[in-house]
Amino acid sequence: MKKVTLLKSMVLALSLSLFSPIISVKADPITVPKIYAKSAVVIDMDTMEVILDLNSEDKMYPASTTKLMTAILLAENKSKEENLTYTKSAKDQPAYSLNASVKPINIGTTMTAGDVMKALLLYSANDSAYIIADNVATDSDSFIKMMNEKAEEFGMKNTNFITANGLHNENHYSTALDLAILGKRSYDNPWVRETLSIKEDSIQLPSNDKFLMENRNKYLGKNGNLGGKTGYTTEAGKCFVSIYERDGRKLVSVVLKSIFDGEDLAMFNDTEKIIDASYSAKKTILINKDDIVETLPIQYKSFGFFGPSKTIDVPLIVKEDIEYYENPINKKYLEKDINTAGLNPWKLNKNLSAGKLTLKEPLSSKKYVLYPSVSKSDLIKANLLIYIGTLICTILIITIIFFFKSKVKRNKNKKRYF
Incomplete structure (x- = not known):
């Protein structure tokens, strides 16, 4: 069941992010000087x-x-x-x-x-x-x-x-x-x-x-x-x-x-x-450091291997400025590819990689590490009521079982006495 859930999460993540458009910050494109060449x-x-x-x-x-x-x-x-x-x-x-x-x-x-x-x-x-x-x-x-x-x-x-x-x-x-x-x-x-x-x-x-x-x-x-x-x-x-x-x-x-x-x-x-x-050309900042590149809805089980299925939105960020040369051909072909294969929601850590971002240009591509803005502790907080409710139910069940066992034991003792 765990493998199926993770596979669904991975497919969902990729389907939302592959080839999605890139929004660059406002900057001046590279100006072509006046030349005779066509x-x-x-x-x-x-x-x-x-x-x-x-x-x-x-x-x-x-x-x-x-x-x-x-x-x-x-x-x-x-x-x-x-x-x-x-x-x-x-x-x-x-x-x-x-x-x-x-x-x-x-x-x-x-x-x-x-x-x-x-x-x-x-x-x-x-x-x-x-x-x-x-x-x-x-x-x-x-x-x-x-x-x-x-x-x-x-x-x-x-x-x-x-x-x-x-x-x-x-x-x-x-x-x-x-x-x-x-x-x-x-x-x-x-x-x-x-x-x-x-x-x-x-x-x-x-x-x-x-x-x-x-x-x-x-x-x-x-x-x-x-x-x-x-x-x-x-x-x-x-x-x-x-x-x-x-x-x-x-x-x-x-x-x-x-x-x-x-x-x-x-x-x-x-x-x-x-x-x-x-x-002398300067690059344009395409994605600022700590900006959210993509937010992916990831499915998971409340208790890891079992429990109710839930979804958490995982914002993915980069920890460096991503730049490129802004010109017509780069703008035409710039492509974003996010790979979150193997991402386990219960291992989310803000300081550990959650996937890779590949930016493709006409003749080149470059990979960047993506980090989650949420961690395992956020999943625990999101399920706190379920955990508290489960704990209370567990205590009640144990109490009831203990009560009945005690009662049965007392009854047995009474029979021996008479």
Whole structure:
């Protein structure tokens, strides 16, 4: 009977609290500075909290920021010293390729994977992406499948890759939020991270010529910029995925569909603005310390294992301020999940956990301990009249039994006497 009662209490508690709305205290949301980009986002690399959001779920064309995924797959499947063969699909790529922009390369010649990685991320060579695709997979179509599988593994829910280099295709799309995930994953990979941090370097072409390359990230090394990948097509506009570190704290930023100004600095300035705003952003208090998060009606038996079934309202509180970054996407997806599994009303203690509160945001979640505002003593007080009544009845019954036993004994003694 006890197990059934506790199970009912647990189910009732969860049904009342799962996915219930959160009411935040009044505070100013994170303000997005004026930028040219149509979509932008900044996330904390350690916590995966979204700090700043501007249309970050809108489907956009990612252009050459796509090459971050291509770089990850190269790093996961090849070593720097391995030779990669120059393929026909690589030679078929248009401008901004080594073959078309630097020097013709013959199909079948080789380059080291290390040099191909540099060509991909520093010079953004379109043919280098297809050298990788054809050498990592059996063909470029198989590689595209690998890209999409990896995107799904990363939790990039609104991304679809059609090309290995990001050249325009109507069905090749992503979002700022998904590209922020990709930026974090790229930086987590040692080889990709190392390459993104190179300001300039040279590679050896199959013709044995040395080709000097300068990183297209013009802000590399400035104001905490650790690395990033640029992108541009007419349809995509100027795009930039970048990683920053200030005071030991790393952030990933994404700007999409910025403008191509005369000095080609608009997307970099957009990035600086949202990064500055994010580093100075303050969290909003969502739930104050000692505030009631939820009040749960819990069923119990007056005498623990037996007795009348009763219900007590158990207010659950947190003993710390709960904060979050207030922005459109966090407000949209913020979700509260309360778990009181195994809660025994007769073991309630104001200083012991009564359950867990999980707050879910778009890319992160955090758990908090919930404490009851009532204790076992409150249950005893609530049932005091029952206990007193039971005690009185028990005393009366014992008295009556004792009386009758005494009477029977006296009668027996009388019979013996006569």
